[in-house]
């Protein structure tokens with residue numbers, strides 16, 4: 001079976017300038033062509049006790065084009081295997097931010113510490129377009145089918 005059958009069509013890409021603040025560690029990298037998330041590594045060793053959070057540097061600074069945002073997401077495998085997540089998921093990296101990207105990790109495992117080593121891939125960066133809203137203040141909003149119903153207004157798990 002030729003590779004073309006398993007490789008998604010190339011995703012339109014956008015240039016994002018990357019500065020490696022720690023030259024021994026890699027720039028953000030996609031594990032497969034067409035992936036949404038590019039892996040970020042920790043520059044430090046860190047042990048997170050159950051329930052503990054820790055802010056880890058990634059050694060990466062970026063410049064996004066206007067109209068783009070980079071979102072810092074957890075990695076599913078580490079979440080499933082170790083309970084590793086991100087407190088403010090997804091973290092928002094603004095287009096104008098030139099500082100080092102940091103990841104606010106948390107150990108959700110009730111019993112086991114998580115030992116992180118420098119160079120471990122701890123999060124993934126998703127770059128996407130966004131719209132800037134022009135907030136127009138009004139006295140009343142247009143009607144909708146949902147109206148003000150929220151927070152479970154449609155029911156719970158849907159069990160009969």
Ligand SMILES: O=c1ccn([C@H]2C[C@H](O)[C@@H](COP(=O)(O)OP(=O)(O)OP(=O)(O)O)O2)c(=O)[nH]1
Nearest residue numbers: 072088090091092093094097100101102103104
């Ligand atoms: O996971 C994250 C989230 C944010 N940031 C950086 C980039 C972002 O542009 C900046 C500010 O983030 P945010 O606006 O979410 O935090 P804030 O508490 O509102 O800070 P500020 O007052 O600086 O906007 O911090 C990260 O490095 N990692």
Ligand SMILES: [Mg+2]
Nearest residue numbers: 092093094097
């Ligand atoms: Mg902010």
